[in-house]
Amino acid sequence: MAYELPPLPYDYAALDPHIDEQTMHLHHDKHHQTYVTNLNGAVEKHPELGKHAPEDLLRNINSIPEDIRTVVRNNGGGHVNHTMFWNIMKPKGGGEPTGKIADQIRRDFGDFEAFKKQFNETTAKQFGSGWGWVLWDNGKLTIATTANQDSPLMQGKFPILGNDVWEHAYYLKYQNRRPEYLAAWWNVVNWDEINKRFDQAQK
Ligand code: MN3
Numbered sequence: 001m002a003y004e005l006p007p008l009p010y011d012y013a014a015l016d017p018h019i020d021e022q023t024m025h026l027h028h029d030k031h032h033q034t035y036v037t038n039l040n041g042a043v044e045k046h047p048e049l050g051k052h053a054p055e056d057l058l059r060n061i062n063s064i065p066e067d068i069r070t071v072v073r074n075n076g077g078g079h080v081n082h083t084m085f086w087n088i089m090k091p092k093g094g095g096e097p098t099g100k101i102a103d104q105i106r107r108d109f110g111d112f113e114a115f116k117k118q119f120n121e122t123t124a125k126q127f128g129s130g131w132g133w134v135l136w137d138n139g140k141l142t143i144a145t146t147a148n149q150d151s152p153l154m155q156g157k158f159p160i161l162g163n164d165v166w167e168h169a170y171y172l173k174y175q176n177r178r179p180e181y182l183a184a185w186w187n188v189v190n191w192d193e194i195n196k197r198f199d200q201a202q203k
Contacts, residue, residue, distance in 0.1 A: 002050030005036045014091035018184045021171045027118045035078030042068040052082050058153040077149035094187040099195040108141040120182045129166040133159050136201035158201040
């Protein structure tokens with residue numbers, strides 16, 4: 001198999017009470033696994049693609065053979081988005097941003113509260129399934145959403161962080177209350193990992 005489901009970097013119950021154990025099991029073991037399985041199925045038809053990092057498949061989505069392009073877009077996107085997602089969270093996370101990303105947030109948004117408010121409001125409004133993003137875009141941080149599993153990498157933008165607003169990410173605990181999930185999510189963000197991604201974005 002070209003691609004593999006990475007293990008969750010902490011226990012399934014570790015993000016409780018903000019994200020419950022059952023949601024983490026279904027989300028990681030079922031949803032993420034399905035994206036990996038479907039991506040592998042597509043790449044089997046063009047095995048030469050399987051030696052590339054999944055991020056590179058997305059960056060070059062327009063050169064993926066047409067017969068598998070949509071499958072790679074949806075499932076390669078799902079794989080890359082979720083791999084990032086598990087890593088930018090941690091138990092006992094949250095708090096104020098630290099390091100270089102804290103400075104950049106101040107520069108581009110004034111303060112953390114204003115940044116969070118803009119992210120939460122923008123992401124709450126994403127119609128249907130998708131993601132809210134903080135992107136590194138031409139030397140500044142911007143906030144955006146994408147539908148489905150579309151990755152900002154397909155538009156040449158680097159995702160510094162993203163939150164999953166598919167209902168599978170929050171419905172068991174929060175039902176239709178997406179804004180409540182968005183507000184709680186900041187309690188589990190991993191600023192160390194987000195700083196690593198910020199460094200990577202600038203390379
Ligand atoms: Mn998801």
